[in-house]
Amino acid sequence: MKNTAILLISCPDRKGLVATIAEFLYRHNANILHADQHQDSANGLFLMRVEWDLEGFDLAPEDFHQHFAHIAHQFEMQWRLALSSQRPRVAIFVSRYDHCLADLLYRHQAGELHCDIPLIIGNHSDTKWLADTYRIPFQHIEVLKDAKAEAERDQLALLRHHHIDLIVLARYMQVLSPEFIRHYPNRIINIHHSFLPAFHGAKPYHRAFDRGVKLIGATSHYVTEILDDGPIIEQDVARISHRDALDDLIQKGRDLEKIVLSRAVRWHIENRVLLYANKTVVFD
């Protein structure tokens, strides 16, 4: 794999933006590999992702800020530089259901997810065997009804200790507190087992079955303080019929959940997701 840099920009849309950015990269001899941009005319917003080969680029990553700061200031940019050499550190939270965990660990092992996974936290220990198979440390932190704060305190200590960049809730059946979420803004990805906003909250398959929908869905989204309301990263659906009992919905749903969650995680760690107005732009 090439050693690349990725520049993510979000700013008010103004003339000369692209010319200025492109000229800057050209001046420093960047060999651009991919460039995507989006203009949201309703919000007057410009969003961009540009990736270039670091070979031949004449700025050291640590000097980029200093040289780019003037442009960023001029155009009021929110921006971030990511390096493909810096693999994000991901923690996976899990309860008893193991299909999403198994899927993520297999993909990681197979090289589909360019990240490190130094930590799995389970509020049950049922899935420890999977962690062991893939040789990833598993921490069992029980979440008692009246002692959630203590559990979250222990979780946060572990996350800090492992320098975690992203938390993936792989069918973690607990609601995180607002205090916890504030430590990882837009850095917690959840999989909800419905086509949000339909059936937000508990037991979506049961409610989908009762409502008699003809498609079931899954939604991966960033976790915010409002339950199941954060920016949606990816969704997909599968067709069902009267021949599907509730158990069939749950089984078909598992395949959706795995695929929808793994796409979201991959896009996040490849720095393809930009956020605005509680929505995502995915440069895939």
Added chain:
Amino acid sequence: MKNTAILLISCPDRKGLVATIAEFLYRHNANILHADQHQDSANGLFLMRVEWDLEGFDLAPEDFHQHFAHIAHQFEMQWRLALSSQRPRVAIFVSRYDHCLADLLYRHQAGELHCDIPLIIGNHSDTKWLADTYRIPFQHIEVLKDAKAEAERDQLALLRHHHIDLIVLARYMQVLSPEFIRHYPNRIINIHHSFLPAFHGAKPYHRAFDRGVKLIGATSHYVTEILDDGPIIEQDVARISHRDALDDLIQKGRDLEKIVLSRAVRWHIENRVLLYANKTVVFD
């Protein structure tokens, strides 16, 4: 097309049901073309659709009731006999948007919908040109804010006059009163421009756009007294991305609406839809 009879049955699930029905049809020399059944074990319910060629069948349709009554009583059946020779009479209600109306009329003319359409009712007259093209009587009944009851009275008079069996709301932008709906229970099909139950109520595309969903949907359902809550007949979705502005959602949605509504109407008039527990079984 063959001259066929269709028997639709819904009853408590009991042993001997299929044997009894099959023996009855065999005894009267029915040449069965299609048979579908469904057992809902949670509700202890048996649902069946069986279609046979009337050629060689030794009961006249008008005598069927008398001969089948004993079996129907024994198994506590709700049942109905439909004949392919009796084309349902369909009225289409429409407002200003004409894409669903144009689609239904084209399909009807092309022979995809085996029904008669003796009546189109519009609360605006914008779509009269389409009715004229396909030579279907168009009635303009304005629905004033304070005079909905009068409008519905006029509508009902027309529906009765034309012996209407099924009402199709082809993006008819008015909410029907409970009184009106009670005249046509499970015989009014609506198209809602979202993946219900998400975005029920008004302006679903706007709300889908604001929520940042990655798929838009459409839902055809029977109209009940609770808005957007009736039994769902069909749903489908289409993928969208950040590149789609609100207008693109609306345009992509039109194709969904046309297809989802036309499927529901076709299944209904081909007697493929059975109802229970506010859900549908579609024997397609």
Added chain:
Amino acid sequence: MKNTAILLISCPDRKGLVATIAEFLYRHNANILHADQHQDSANGLFLMRVEWDLEGFDLAPEDFHQHFAHIAHQFEMQWRLALSSQRPRVAIFVSRYDHCLADLLYRHQAGELHCDIPLIIGNHSDTKWLADTYRIPFQHIEVLKDAKAEAERDQLALLRHHHIDLIVLARYMQVLSPEFIRHYPNRIINIHHSFLPAFHGAKPYHRAFDRGVKLIGATSHYVTEILDDGPIIEQDVARISHRDALDDLIQKGRDLEKIVLSRAVRWHIENRVLLYANKTVVFD
């Protein structure tokens, strides 16, 4: 609708390309509305579509060539400038099946297709009623087995007379001669009723039915001298099952054909399609 210009570029990928183009547009005060680019690293190719508002742009469209020629030459560009004010002139060829024609004409009338349709040519006159409904001149040119050359000569004369930019084969059941195709390179769009390259050639639904596939498809593509081999613009599929007889395949296929063809036509007339290596890039 805004009055816009669209620049389409295809050239060898070189550093400084985007910077040069963006600087040129900025210097002439272009208000960029959309910009998409694609780099094909295997072929060392750069492809771009950029659209800007002509309001405030300080070059008259007729002067663009003169000012841009230097850059185009420097980077060995194949390029084209399109104006939203110049609506392409489209001719539709049709045989007896009318579903694609009906769909295109309805969409055109509804404002979904920004083109003029001054001409429909049918080798049968069955669809004349549709042309009349939408008030578009219909020309019946019979194609006799031994006189195809004469028919094509008459067709070409009509196309020239009407200054046609794009020919749409809306289930036109004739194979065009290489001589004919050479007059409209990459300007003839066909709809093939299979998922190409599966079932290229005749009677694809019959062959799909015989092969027992579980999905049927449709493919829109540019017509080249090799049958069903031109660059693919769009494809889609629909699920079928053993319950679908051949007629059901054909009916389900019609909906696919309509949608796949109309997408391709829309993308072409909105100048969203770029070609290379017998493939398309669609900037949608």
Added chain:
Amino acid sequence: MKNTAILLISCPDRKGLVATIAEFLYRHNANILHADQHQDSANGLFLMRVEWDLEGFDLAPEDFHQHFAHIAHQFEMQWRLALSSQRPRVAIFVSRYDHCLADLLYRHQAGELHCDIPLIIGNHSDTKWLADTYRIPFQHIEVLKDAKAEAERDQLALLRHHHIDLIVLARYMQVLSPEFIRHYPNRIINIHHSFLPAFHGAKPYHRAFDRGVKLIGATSHYVTEILDDGPIIEQDVARISHRDALDDLIQKGRDLEKIVLSRAVRWHIENRVLLYANKTVVFD
């Protein structure tokens, strides 16, 4: 899980068939759980799958044949009785790619596949770690270019020794000989990484990429002596665009392959697949 029997029937379509079968089951006090039938009018064929609870059924499975033989003979049935208590014995063949193997083993362990897997045969040993994880015996049988017959002889010996009912080729990159296939007619399931019949044979992703298709597919089918020509059990597709390089096709394809193969395997072992005319009927 209930202890059930499944009767699979294929025979010429005749009046009285369903009545006779249903009466037979009723007479022996069968509590029918599911019944599906299909009539292929073009071929005059009747196909049926009926499943009932063995609790209360008054025939022992070993006596079923004797009692049913008369009916079977009368209607010229091809038939088979399967018992949910008899789990099929499945062998998986694999090469170096491990995604389908990993998926099948995980699903088996999670209870989605009601079979035993006593044997994995690899022509490479790369995937042994997966077999070890799930504690399934792994046999490495190298397939040398000039010694395929010897390899197949060893494979067949192992298959016989383990009383294998079904062979699953989980991206096994070798072509089996006609002699081998004849030992397991309609009992070898392959996953082909294209939407057959498109791109049958070698390197389908490369050819799909070169042809510029807009969807990629995967096909699970029974293996027959003609390469990639056996009865199709399941197919699915995923959308791609110009932004997908060949590696992206391969990665997206892996998810298709896993899902399409696992569905086919599940349907086979649940006795849901019936065969005729080189096609499948899947009673799902």
